[in-house]
Each structure stands twice: as C-alpha cells, then as structure tokens.
Amino acid sequence: MSSRLQLILIATVLCAAGLGHAIYKSRVYGFPFLPGAKDAVWVVQAQVKFKRAAAASQALLSKPVLGEYSILNASQTGRGFVAFEDEVDGRRVVGWRSDKTPEDVRLYYRIDLAASPTSRPVVPAGDLATEHFVLEGAERGAVDELASECGDPGERDAFVEALAKRLGADTPAGAAALLLAAKPGVQRKINVARAVLSSAGIPARAALGIYLVDGHRGRKPVPALLVEHGDGWRVLHSRSSKKDAPPLLLWTVGTPLLDVEGGQSSAVTFSVQRTVRAVAKVAALRESGGGGFMSKYSLYSLPLAHQNAFKLLLLVPIGAFIVVVLRNVVGLPSTGTFLPVLLALSFRDTHLLPGITIFVVVVGIGLAIRGWLSRLNLLLVPRISAVVVVVILIMLSLTILAVRTNMLDPNSVTLFPTIIVAWTIERLSVLWEESGPREVAIRGSGMLIVAIVAYLVMSNTLVEHLSFTFPELILLVLAGILFVGQYNGYRLSELRRFEPLVTSAADSGAGRKSE
C-alpha cells in the first residue's frame, strides 16, 4: 500500500505543479486555455516635433504610465538622432540626441499595448500629500463656495462625485458657473477641480493621457486629474462621466511630458490604431516583455521553425498516454509500443485516409517482399536494411504515381517516415513467422486502431493548443500514466476473455469450489 501512497503523493505534486503553473501563466500573462481567442492590441505612436535652435539637441519623452496595460513591443526612431532610454528624477523616459540637428525634427516612439490581466493601480510618483493649488482673487471665494456645494469633504466619494457632476454639467450652475466661463477648456475645468480639491484637503494630481480610439491621428494629449479615492486613485477627465467613454491611457502624472533642449516650438502628438492578435501570442510577448526567468524558456520565444518541431514533440506524451490506456485499460492487442504514436504523427502530414491507404499498401507490399527475403536466410540487421531499401523504392514509385495522376499530394508520400514503415514490416513479419497470419491481422489492425485514436486526439485543436501553450500540463499526463501504471484491475478485453469462466461457474452452481 505504501507504493500506492507514494504514487498518490507524486501524482498530487505533479498535478499541482502542472496546473498551478498553467493557471499562473493564464492569470498573470493571459495565456488562454481555449484556442483561437483574439486580443486587442493598441499600436500607439507618439510624434515629437520641434524646430532647430542649436546644433546639439536632445529630447526626452516620458514613458506612459501603464496601469492596466502592458507594453508588448516598443521602438523609437528619429533620423539623425541617437535613441536611448533613461531615468530622470525617478521617471522613465525615452530620449533622442543629435549633434547635427536638422531644421525640422520629427521623432517617433511606437508602442504595442495590450490590456494586462493583472492591472496595477496607477500611483503618482513622489510625495502624495495634498497639493497646494489655488486660484487667485475672486475665484478663490468661488472655489470655496463650490467646495461647500459639493458637501462634506470627509465623505470623499460623494464629494468627488458631486464635483465631477457640477463641472461636467452642460450648463454649469451656481459657483461652478462663475468659475467656468462661457466655453471652458478641459484644462480650465481640471484647474478648477484641482483648486477645489486642494481647498478641501483631498490629494489630487494633474495628469496627461490619450484616448485609445482606433484611427485617432495627430491628437494632443488629454488633460486629466487623478484623485485619491478609496485605496487607489480615480481618474477624472472630460469624458470620464460619460457611459461610452473610451479607455484612457495615462501618459504622465504630475511630471512633464516632453523636455527639449536645443529646440523650439516643440509638440507631441499621438496616433492610435487597434489591431487584433492571437491571445497566446500576445501573452507570450507580454511574458517576454516582463523579462522574467520564464520568458527565456517560453516556447513562443523560439524561431518559428523550431516552434513547429516542438508542437509535434509535445504531442508525443499525449500519444504515449493513449497507448498506455488502450494497452493496459482497454487491452487492445497491438504490436510495437510506440510505433502507433509515430504512425499517428506521420498521419498528421498525410491526413488520415491517405495515410492509412499509403500505410496499408506499403506495408502489404513490404511484407510480401520481406517474406521472400526471409527465404534467403538473412541476418536481422541486413534483413531490416534490405526492407528499408525496398520501402524507399516503393515510396519512390508511389510518389511518381501520385504526381503523374494528381491523386495525392506528393509531399505527403515522401514525408511518410520510411523507417517507421520498415520497422513495422519487420515486426509484423517476425510475428507472422512466430504466430501466424491470424496474429498479424489482429495485432496489425490493433496497431492501426491505436494509431488512429492517437491521431484523432493529437490532431484535436484544443489538445494541440494546450500542449503547446501550457507544456507544463504534460505533468498531468505523466501523473495519469503513473496511475495507469499501478492499475492492476481487469482490462476491458479481459471482461470478454474470461467470460466463459463466469458462465461455467454459474452453470456448475456452487457445486465446484476451487478450494
């Protein structure tokens, strides 16, 4: 029983490790459990423009405050400029510098963004105390009045809500009307809000962001206000009270957006584009963007050709599991332990029906020829080698036939693994000599059935997707294989095989006892 206990322990650890890692990957990086899911990827491009004021110039552009987004990809360009990344006063920037500044400068910073499954709240950098922001003169009184209209600053949520409502109203009333002139700009509203919050003692910070709307081009950054709210910070902007407000990507909070030295009339504009990519790819990019230990070992980080090889390789454990189940639980007689799995892999190249046809034809011809070869009393290795040569010749003629008659995709024939077929022929013909054609028919078709079942499971898109996206799930397969390994109950086929025992025991009633 102790080995049973050990097994349960090992299996539990394997399952926990495999499932845990898979769930972690899905939660943190957003690897999807279902294939075919698509994720929105925002391509945001910032364009920095300025005119030359000196030969040597430098531009520093803040990196966005990501919040619920993560950067999949980033690039900077600027003709005649050297691009760099830096950290200035605790804020991360991208920069360009040049000793030979052209007259009109255009610099580009492009990022691919995707919603992050683990969104971090945006927290402004630096001292979080209430900022001191006042409006001068008569407005000061209006600010205080507006503050009192908004209720008790102690009820912070209600206060902020009321303030946003008053400032956002189409026709402002009361103190708000006084503060907001006929056509107030967003910046003006933000400033009024800042002053009100400041006088009420609620921490707030001015911010700049951009709306993520497909097709926006040449947009200026949008002013916004971060207000301390509950545990985090709430973002107020001109459309924040609207229902269909587009997502806002915060770019800076309380820090400058752009610093240009040796230039003048500088400006930043943004364009936004929405694209769609497979979720798994996005997740992989996110993972590698995270720069973590695991990103280096992600299968998605391999070149495409290697990825495809791994896709195939990672299916082998699934095939092995099927062999184990069909052998030890179902009791299907087949020949060669993993020959059927390899056969199933080659069916992936040829597709099922052509694959079976080719296999049966080639093995049939091969068996006939091998039977003739065995009369020459050859030793094992030369015998198999001779069969390999013959199999290649058969395949060659089959390929030519297929090409000439346009019946088959010629690729599918040549790709059919010759060695597998040769080895199958060898196994079956040895079986023929030792146990006769009956056994060959039983075992041969058993092998084909195992291969077909394995193929059907292995070519399932969900299985394919899971095995490649979550290779750690193989640990679950391993646990399953170990469990079947300790299964000492009856095989399905034995329920049929030993049926006469039950019948005869019933016939003779309690009459005969074995002890």
Place this chain on the structure above:
Amino acid sequence: MRFVAPRRLRDLGVVGMNRRNVSCVQALNRRAYFPRVDDKLITKVMAIEAGIRVPELLAVLRYQGQVKELEAFLADQSEFVIKPSMGCAGRGILVIVGRKDGGYVKPSGAVIRFPEIARHVSNLLSGLYSLGGQPDKALVEGLVHFTDAFDAFTFQGVPDVRVIIYKGYPLMAMMRLSTSMSDGKANLHQGAVGVGIDLRSGRALEAVQFDRSVDVHPDTGVDLMTLAVPEWDEVVMLATRCFDVVDMGYLGADVVLDREEGPMILELNARPGLAIQVANGFGMLPRMRAIDAVVGTHADAAERVRFAIDAFCPV
C-alpha cells in the same frame, strides 16, 4: 460479444494481465534471474545439478569454429535434437530421428547431409532464431521419445503439461494439445487446445480453445474429459522442484513425458500466461491467497506439493 462485470471476475478470483505483470512477474521474479529461464542452457545446467530430469544434453556449440568438430561428434549419434539456447516459439529446432546411408533422417522421412546441419547451426549461432537477433548458442540434446498416452488427443506436435508454480507451490496445471489450426504447435494463441488438469488426480477438468469451452478434440474427435496424465505425481513433483532451482516466485514449468524415462522438464517460463484459468474453469487468486498464508512453513518441495493438493483438491 458478451462482457461480464469486473466484480464477477473478482468474485471468482480471476487474475488479469495487469495484476499478473505487477503482482506476480515483477514482484516475484527478480530481473537478474530471468536468464535462468530465458537461456535454456543455464536452465538445463542448473536443473541437472539439482537432479531434475531434463532431455539429455549431448553438446553445446558456442562458436562458429566448433561447427567443424560437430561432424565427428555426430558420427556416433543416431538421434538428436539441435535447438537454439535462446530461441522462442519453437523456431530453429532441428530434429533428427535416425541415420541412413551417412545422412540424417528428419521426422518427415527426408534425409539431409551434414553440410545442411552445419549451415543450420551456423545460422543459429549468428542469432537467426534468437530473440532480438543476438548471437546464440546451439544445444545438441538427446531425442525425447514422447509417450503415446496422448496420441488420440493431439494433432501432430508434442503435447506438454504446463504447471504454474507460485512461491514454490503448484498452483494450477494444464495440458496443451496441438491442433490442425495451431499448425501442430502447442501454443494456445494459435489455436491449441488447453485442458485444465486436476492437481490431485491428473485428470481433465475442463477444455478450451481460443479461450472458449470445447468438449472434444477438434481434429481427432476424442472426448477431452477422458484425458489423464500418467505418472502425475512425478510430473507435479518435478515442476515444483524447479522453484528451488531458479528461485522465481511465479514460474511456468513445461513438462513432457518420455516413454522410458518418464516426466522431464522441457523448459521454464518466467511469464506464464493466464489462459490456464479458463482451461481450469476458475481463477487463481484464491489459491494464491491460501499459499501466501502458509509460505515458509513447509520444509521441502514434497511438503509443498502435499499442502497444495490437500488444500486445493480435497478428496
């Protein structure tokens, strides 16, 4: 197709393939001892040392160079068998039943010359008949003169008795009779008839072909229930003593009966099959449990045989 509930098989104590592999073969047969049964020369030498009767060993050939010496050796032999030491399923066995004009007579009556024997041995040594094609040894054995007690029960071929020895106790016995379907081979997979044999009396209990009950031999038409193995006590005793020789807990002993010399061990098997349960009409698990309870309490093979017969086949 009829299936039975696994519970009913469990009630009958039927051992399935998975249980046999794990609880019997793997648990009771040490890997290191497998050559003792897989290599017939080792089996033979060990059996001879222990005084267990086996077909007489006349010569062993290990190297191709020895094939030349064989002719002089065979000059004095009128009947013999040449077989591979690690062959399987009866492949590569050459039987010579007599001499004629300097040639060698096969059972079919055909006469062959020495060069043919030399080529056969040479192929055999290079592994033509051995499992996996590895180089093999050739055994030259004395011919067994099979008893004619079973002539009516078999179609060609050599009938033998398979006794399964569990932890040194005889567990079950079965007679294997070749048929035209099995091509004269005593292999149940190929259609030989299996007849369960009562451990006490040596008489038939039940008979099956392809795991299905039969009453008469499909070729000779003889009532299989009239089968009785002569010198039965000796057969069981001989098989049981094999345990002391190879020390394997789950062992199949194949016994043949020689007209003059009586029962002898033909070969041993470390993975005996399960069809014996169908041939006997009951599962082997209850008997195994009974043996498990008394293992170590009996001094020798004779006592173990006595216990098994009394426990399993009460009068």
